[in-house]
Amino acid sequence: MSQSLARILSLVLALGLSCASPAAAQVYAGQAVAVDGDSLEIGSKRFRLFGIDALEARQTCTRREQAWQCGEEAAATLRGLIRDESVSCDQKDIDRYGRIVAVCTANRRDLAQVMVSMGLAVALREFTTDYVEWEELARQRGLGIWAAEFQRPSEFRAGDEESAREERAMLAEQQRRQSVRNAQELSRRAAASTSGVYYRNCAAARAAGAAPLYRGQPGYRSGLDADGDGIACEPYRGNRG
Template identity: 50%
Template sequence: MHIRLIIAAFVGLSSPAAAQLYFGQATALDGDSLQMTGATFALAGIDALEARQTCLRGDKVWNCGEYASAALKALVDGKRVKCTQRGTDALGQVIATCTVDGRDLGQEMVRMGLAVALEGTDPDYGEWEDLARLNSAGIWSTEFQAPAEFRESDPLAAQEMRAMLAERERQLKAMEAVRNAPRTVYYSGCRQAQAAGATPLHRGEPGYRIEMDGDGDGVACERYPSRR
């Protein structure tokens, strides 16, 4: 599920200096996101119909969101996918342009009328949206809500959004805790500590052990003789 209205400001803030490439078989999560190589990829430049979204074609309800998800699934199933990273979003998803057999997946979804082009983004699929509209492809032959409008009006989408942001915040805090955790250092004795240039060792410092503090004053190996 894309949450572009809220996260659009974050896209590109963490853009890599050199575009990173990903290859592999992918699983479609919905109409504009993929799971591959353990990461989630959001197709750059488009916003596809949400899986729960419906469209009205004449007097009949069409499950257009499910159709969009199935269309992206058909494009990638069993195929080798190549994704070029363009940035990341607030949820840690990789914003990317992805291709299969040289076909741009974002472009294909817009061309079929199953996604709308996002303004002011790179790539710009505006011309493909105009063509889809002209051909009455997909949603352009129906009455529908723009995906962003649907998410704003859908309570479940807002709930999912809060849950995903909370999970991302938890992940970031866990990574920060790992980065800030004191490193475990172990010296078998004062000779090894001196060889490492760590003596004297004070209580609370990495590598200090009470067994190395002969006089128990909180400073270990302070009088260890120099090696000759």
């Protein structure tokens, strides 16, 4: 087997392995915005709190024979917990909507644990038992939903048309993003197979001593040629004033 073919096969195997492990653990941190009682955003990334299911924002419960906007309270509580705090999220998985499922903390507090212990979310035993004890404690103390009549969030979503529309929209967006990733992957593999040389980015090309790359040279591709002048990874010239 030639060295060139061996490099191509190694690249394809590496790419395949990276695509098969989208949930590789990462830690994200920064200012966050609460979407509802169990999901939040840090920049362009959306996170779902691992191991719990909070009341939906539109969900209404009954407490002391009065309507209680329990879903709004859950969302407001999470907003309060992360306000002016840096949030750290330790990735556990990626759900089918493309959200990062993570254990998130703010001011050293596990946000999922706080939501469950206040009676504003239920523990998802099928994923972890970490929050079962806190749910039982909230139930014993009659906190939040445990002093009210309520539907489990999953049951509410199943009968709520707006939730169904949001789910379809999230799935469609996830499919669109996956299609883009697949197209990019095919482009990378095509570049590697046709030239036998592939640089993931300009830093890799420079590290290999190959930069700048000219159109037609092995390793050149339009994705590295930001200004489209036929020269990729040329030295940055900056503003001369």
